[in-house]
Amino acid sequence: PLQPPGPKAVPKRPGASRRKPREPKIASSLIKKIFSHYVKMPVTRDAFKIVEKCCERYFKQLSDDLEAYSSHAGRKTVEMADLEVLMRRQGLVTDKMPMNVLIERYLPLEYRKLLIPVAISGNKVMPSK
Secondary structure (H helix, E strand, O other), X not given: OOOOOOOOOOOOOXXXXXXXOOOOOOOHHHHHHHHHHHHOOOOOHHHHHXXXXXXHHHHHHHXXXXXXXXXXXXXXXXXXXXXXXXHHHHOOXXXXXXXXXXXXXXXXXXXXXXXXXXXXXXXXXXXXX
């Protein structure tokens, strides 16, 4: 008896399995936009490359530290307390400058509402935990 032909096997590309995974990067346009907002003057391309490299290293170190704090506490997720410990160690959060003051000073209202509990009508607290 005749058998219907089966689906053809698609050959693999020869170089597909040899690629090493790349780390995600912060968009250089975002770094440039943030940096130019604070610098308020033109920046040469060479200087911007160094700033970009510094940002990558800073956020890599930041994420490694947050991961270490959460794993030390026996958790698999990073919480706001871990971030507060990190900011205290960096000297950004002190007794005179608490985390809530930094949130209110530097974040837009929609993010403040997510991070700082606020009492609303009906004696409810938003955001709820």
